Amino acid sequence: MPAFITWYIILTILGWLAFPLVYHLFPALSDRGYTLARTVGLLVWGYAFWLFTSLGLSRNDLGGILLALAVLIALSLWSFINHRPEIVNFIKSNLSLILTAEFLFLIAFGFLAFVRSANPELASTEKPMELMFINSILRSETFPPQDAWLTGYSISYYYFGYVLTAMLAMLANINASIAHNLMTSLIFGLGAIGSFGIVYNLLNRGRQIADDGYNDQKSSIVNALFAPLFLLLVSNFETVFEVLHRLGLFWSKDANGAYTSAFWTWFDMKELSQPPMEPFGYMPDRYLWWWRASRVIQDYDIVGGAREVIDEFPFFSFLLGDLHPHVLAIPFGLLAVSVAFNIFLGGARGKLNIFGARLDISPAHFAFTALVLGGLAFLNTWDILIAAALIVFSFVLWRAHEEGWSWARIEDLVLFALPLGIVSLLAYFPFYLGFSSQAGGIIPNFMYITRGTHLWVMWGTLLIPIFSLLLYIGMKEPPRPNWKLGFIIGLSLTLTLLLLMFIFGILGLITDRPFIDATLASYNMSILQYLAATFLRRLNNIGSLITLLAVLIPALALLFRNNQSQEASSEEKQNSSFLIPHSTFVFLLAVLGSLLVLAPEFVFLRDQFGYRINTVFKFYYQAWMLWSLVAAFGVGYLLQTLRGFSNIAFRVLAGIVIFCGLLYPVFGVLTKTNNFNPPAGFDLNDFNRLKRENPEDAAAIEFLLTQPEGVIAEAVGGGYSYYGRISTYTGYPTVLGWIGHEAQWRGGYHLHGTREEDIKTLYTTTRWEEAQAVIDLYNIRYIVIGNQERFTLPVNEEKFMLRLTPVFQQGSTVIYQAP
Numbered sequence: 001m002p003a004f005i006t007w008y009i010i011l012t013i014l015g016w017l018a019f020p021l022v023y024h025l026f027p028a029l030s031d032r033g034y035t036l037a038r039t040v041g042l043l044v045w046g047y048a049f050w051l052f053t054s055l056g057l058s059r060n061d062l063g064g065i066l067l068a069l070a071v072l073i074a075l076s077l078w079s080f081i082n083h084r085p086e087i088v089n090f091i092k093s094n095l096s097l098i099l100t101a102e103f104l105f106l107i108a109f110g111f112l113a114f115v116r117s118a119n120p121e122l123a124s125t126e127k128p129m130e131l132m133f134i135n136s137i138l139r140s141e142t143f144p145p146q147d148a149w150l151t152g153y154s155i156s157y158y159y160f161g162y163v164l165t166a167m168l169a170m171l172a173n174i175n176a177s178i179a180h181n182l183m184t185s186l187i188f189g190l191g192a193i194g195s196f197g198i199v200y201n202l203l204n205r206g207r208q209i210a211d212d213g214y215n216d217q218k219s220s221i222v223n224a225l226f227a228p229l230f231l232l233l234v235s236n237f238e239t240v241f242e243v244l245h246r247l248g249l250f251w252s253k254d255a256n257g258a259y260t261s262a263f264w265t266w267f268d269m270k271e272l273s274q275p276p277m278e279p280f281g282y283m284p285d286r287y288l289w290w291w292r293a294s295r296v297i298q299d300y301d302i303v304g305g306a307r308e309v310i311d312e313f314p315f316f317s318f319l320l321g322d323l324h325p326h327v328l329a330i331p332f333g334l335l336a337v338s339v340a341f342n343i344f345l346g347g348a349r350g351k352l353n354i355f356g357a358r359l360d361i362s363p364a365h366f367a368f369t370a371l372v373l374g375g376l377a378f379l380n381t382w383d384i385l386i387a388a389a390l391i392v393f394s395f396v397l398w399r400a401h402e403e404g405w406s407w408a409r410i411e412d413l414v415l416f417a418l419p420l421g422i423v424s425l426l427a428y429f430p431f432y433l434g435f436s437s438q439a440g441g442i443i444p445n446f447m448y449i450t451r452g453t454h455l456w457v458m459w460g461t462l463l464i465p466i467f468s469l470l471l472y473i474g475m476k477e478p479p480r481p482n483w484k485l486g487f488i489i490g491l492s493l494t495l496t497l498l499l500l501m502f503i504f505g506i507l508g509l510i511t512d513r514p515f516i517d518a519t520l521a522s523y524n525m526s527i528l529q530y531l532a533a534t535f536l537r538r539l540n541n542i543g544s545l546i547t548l549l550a551v552l553i554p555a556l557a558l559l560f561r562n563n564q565s566q567e568a569s570s571e572e573k574q575n576s577s578f579l580i581p582h583s584t585f586v587f588l589l590a591v592l593g594s595l596l597v598l599a600p601e602f603v604f605l606r607d608q609f610g611y612r613i614n615t616v617f618k619f620y621y622q623a624w625m626l627w628s629l630v631a632a633f634g635v636g637y638l639l640q641t642l643r644g645f646s647n648i649a650f651r652v653l654a655g656i657v658i659f660c661g662l663l664y665p666v667f668g669v670l671t672k673t674n675n676f677n678p679p680a681g682f683d684l685n686d687f688n689r690l691k692r693e694n695p696e697d698a699a700a701i702e703f704l705l706t707q708p709e710g711v712i713a714e715a716v717g718g719g720y721s722y723y724g725r726i727s728t729y730t731g732y733p734t735v736l737g738w739i740g741h742e743a744q745w746r747g748g749y750h751l752h753g754t755r756e757e758d759i760k761t762l763y764t765t766t767r768w769e770e771a772q773a774v775i776d777l778y779n780i781r782y783i784v785i786g787n788q789e790r791f792t793l794p795v796n797e798e799k800f801m802l803r804l805t806p807v808f809q810q811g812s813t814v815i816y817q818a819p
Contacts, residue, residue: 003684004113006172007182008106011189014041017073020080023087025368028347029338030204030220032090035101035197036338039190039331043375045072046164047427054143054430065167097200100221101193108228109189112318113684116181118673119321122686125720127180128728129741130323131686133159134176135731137166139709144434148727149737150755151711151778154434156745160378161328176731177686184323190331191314192228198337199632200224203640205345205582216640223636230462230635231628234661235315235668237457238269238293239284243663245272248280267453268298283667290319290668296458297616299448302533303523307448310617311458313624319668325380326621332379333625336372336387337589340394343369344585346402348395355422357415360399366420374424378431382618386626388424390592392417397588436747440606444505446534448612450601452543459597461661462624462631463551465654466590469634470554472641473583479561486557490549493595497602504603548598555590558583586633593626608744687729694725696813697786701729703808703815710781711735713774715792716759723792726784735759735778763793768803775818786813 018041022033025040033040049058049068058064080087091098122131136148136155143163144154161183168186169179204220244250250263259275267273271292277285284290294316299307317327342348343365350362359366369391377384392413399412425432456463474481508516509527520530538545561584596619604612635654642650670676680692691698704712704726712734717723724737736742736755743749755778762774762783774780783804789795790812800806800816808815 003172003174003178003182004110004185006174007168007186008109010168010171011038011042011109011186012102014038014045017041017069017076018044020076020083020087021072023083023090024079025365026338026342026347028342028345029197029201031094031097031101031197031201033197033338033342034090034094034098035193035200036335038105039194039335041072042164042190043332043335043371044075045069046160046167047371047375048072049167050143050160050163051430056142060137060140060142060145062170065171094217096218097221101196104196104225104228105189105193108192108232109185112188113182113185114682115318115669115673116185116321117682117684118676118678120177120181120684120686121689122177122180122321123689123722125320125322126324126741127322128722128724129719129738130162131176131180132724132728132731132737133157133162134166134169134179135729136733137162137731138170138176139731144430146733147742148731148733149724150742150751151733151735153751156434156436158325158378158381158431158435160375160431161323161325161380164328165323175685175687176729178684180323181321181684181686184318184321184327187323187327187330188232188318191232191334194331194334194338195227195231195629195632196224198334198341198629199227199636201338201341202582202586202633203636219640220636223639224632226632226635227629229658230465230632230661231625232314232318233665234461234628234658235313235664236293236296236311237460237660238296239664239667240660241267241269241272241457242284242289242292242667243282245276246281246284248276248278251275268451269296269454269457270298284671290316290664290671293664297450297454299611299613301523302447302525302530302537307611307613309448309613311620312617313621315665315668319665319672326382326618329376329380329383330625332372332376333383333387333622336376336383336391337626337629339369339372340387340391341585343391344394344398344588346398354419357419359416359419360402360412361395361416367423370420370423370427373420374428377424378428381437383622384424386592386596386622388417388421390588392420393588394585397584436745440747442500442504442603443606444501444503444508445600445602445604445612446501446505446531447537448600448604449534449537449541450544451541452547455544455547455597458620459627461657462627463547464657465631465634466551466627468638468650468653469583469586469630470551470558470590472638473558474554477583481554481557482560483553483557485560486553486555489556489560490553493552494545494549494598497599501602545598545601548594548601551590552594552598555587555594559587559591583633583637586630589626590630593623593630596620596623596626690729694787696811697725697788699810700784700786700808700813700815701726704730704732704782707782707807711779713759713762713778713780713783714786715763715789716756717792722788725788732782735780760793763789763795766796766799768799771799772803780818782807783816783818784813785816 015038019034019037022037022040026033026036045068048071049065052058052068053060053064058067122128132148133155137145137159140146145159147153147155165179165183168183169176200220203223204217245264251259251261254260264273269292271286294310294312295308297309297311299309301307314330317324348361348365350360350365352359352361352363352366354366373384373388373391376387395416396409396413400409520527523530525533600612600616600619604615607614638650639647680689687698709732712726712732714726714734715723716736716739719738719740724734727734727737736752736759739752739756742752758774758777762771765771783800785795785797804816804818806814807817
């Protein structure tokens with residue numbers, strides 16, 4: 001509780017310190033960026049801290065943190081001096097908005113902290129990796145931070161989110177285990193307030209006076225609460241089927257008394273294809289039942305071999321407790337959406353000359369946009385392309401609204417996108433100096449096709465509100481949709497993806513023919529047979545394509561509706577209250593979300609997995625953020641707009657969708673927290689779990705944290721395991737941690753060298769000279785011999801006992817210190 005209160009106070013003060021700056025940066029938004037203040041403050045503060053430390057202008061300590069904070073304060077002070085009367089008036093005039101936003105942040109932050117305190121473990125999935133990153137940063141004197149799982153090298157990963165986590169941990173004086181769980185909770189809180197702000201700005205824009213003449217702000221505030229609901233809590237439909245399965249529906253006994261079901265076999269969702277346990281009930285109780293919701297999409301190779309696909313959504317991530325980059329980036333992705341919306345509304349209006357180009361954007365807004373885009377790449381590189389597309393197209397749409405559509409808009413696109421991309425990269429250039437990636441180009445996707453059924457299970461909770469919105473605005477609100485252009489662009493984009501699939505397939509035949517021949521031979525197929533089989537598979541699963549086109553084409557048709565800007569006066573165009581219809585930006589979000597879901601049907605990015613598992617994961621996660629905003633806006637907007645029976649009918653429909661979408665978080669939280677009755681009590685500190693489960697290792701870690709830092713020797717092993725546990729909890733570098741993960745981060749095993757064999761030699765050899773050579777090679781200071789080492793290797797301890805000093809011993813765990 002004290003750590004939570006400390007973080008809440010820090011983030012609240014940070015938000016108010018940053019508010020004058022965001023007030024200046026978001027002039028076109030109804031909330032003037034208030035709901036983004038904490039996120040902007042964290043970004044600017046963290047960026048200054050990372051940059052100064054990377055350039056050697058400060059150190060990774062409290063002094064460096066406070067120096068970076070001074071930069072944020074100086075920028076906000078400048079803005080406050082220039083906007084003081086307006087800021088004071090805004091606060092007085094928007095107390096309802098401010099109090100709602102503050103209450104929402106506190107509730108969201110506190111809710112997830114409470115959930116995490118009931119299940120704070122950081123031992124499963126990739127949480128040890130994340131904990132290692134945080135501790136590595138805490139132990140690094142400068143940046144780039146050392147990689148505690150590969151001594152001698154810095155972290156080769158998008159680690160900015162862990163810098164922010166370590167920065168807050170250092171300021172609050174808490175350990176990395178508590179900071180991990182608090183940062184997960186903080187991201188939930190920032191995501192709640194950030195999404196609320198976006199939908200509030202969309203609903204409130206141009207709707208200050210309702211039809212009957214009263215101020216409509218309160219309605220917009222209330223309906224904007226659908227945003228955090230759809231983004232963070234509402235989940236997919238999988239749990240509905242878990243309940244149906246648990247109830248025993250659609251099962252019958254055959255002549256032998258065994259349960260069979262044609263429906264569940266057709267439905268084809270792994271565990272749900274198996275008969276339920278008796279007695280039947282309603283609440284899912286299968287071991288790890290909540291995991292299946294993140295694996296809804298079922299892929300098969302051309303001969304029927306199953307391939308797992310990851311299709312996470314936000315609440316799954318928060319329930320799991322992973323602090324992965326895709327989670328850390330959520331509030332900053334929302335910030336990018338707000339930046340785009342502000343540009344879309346003309347809020348970044350100004351003049352800038354850069355690299356010989358004249359841009360209609362102010363220098364401050366251009367710099368801030370580059371900071372946000374570059375920060376997203378540093379937080380989660382997968383997010384950069386879609387965020388850049390959103391911002392650039394928002395700029396082009398604003399210019400089209402100002403000047404009309406012409407070939408000059410292509411010039412606007414190029415002249416804005418290129419300098420923005422260059423500056424975004426240059427702003428974070430020190431990061432790229434030490435970064436390598438597993439990504440290796442684009443792979444054609446001929447055979448992995450999403451079934452329409454599975455697509456609707458995954459996306460139905462968002463698609464139903466989205467279709468409702470598209471249908472209503474398309475039929476009821478002028479101007480009319482541009483159906484011709486919508487069909488042309490939508491089908492052209494789809495055909496482009498299809499063409500890319502064939503182009504990269506042909507390139508593969510040219511550059512990697514032996515591999516393709518071997519793959520086809522394993523399927524016992526010729527190329528023509530393979531193409532015919534994949535074509536038939538697409539036809540048999542055409543439902544997913546039809547669904548996605550049913551979103552994409554209407555959204556494009558509504559995006560390119562004719563508007564009244566051609567007849568507007570110059571004075572109206574200069575006034576930010578003269579707008580494109582406020583829903584137009586929503587259709588841009590819908591289009592980009594559709595493309596994110598559609599793209600993996602045709603292509604995916606090459607990585608160590610070799611199929612589309614990771615591309616679907618990353619693209620779907622970004623699509624969830626965009627589509628959840630569209631769905632939330634749709635529900636809020638239709639509740640504001642519909643009257644009579646239509647309003648009642650839509651309330652019923654939306655209520656059913658939300659009820660179904662909330663089954664997962666309700667049942668999932670109860671399962672993960674043991675009905676809020678954790679055996680060890682409520683605690684945010686995972687290290688206390690380690691003390692209970694492995695007291696000897698915990699004592700060894702606590703001892704090492706009192707000693708001078710040095711390289712550790714410990715057992716080496718694979719990922720998702722207990723290997724690397726000493727370096728993970730201390731942040732002291734070890735020779736080699738999780739083998740596969742290090743290869744994944746660095747694009748191969750070339751940097752591993754002989755490290756794994758060297759550690760094996762160190763522990764097992766009977767010859768001191770061989771052990772000494774390994775110690776000298778890696779400058780090893782501490783040699784840990786515990787249960788993990790004895791389990792992994794036939795440890796020969798005698799040589800250490802004869803030559804080295806045991807500086808720690810508890811039970812069977814010993815630490816030897818090399819001179």
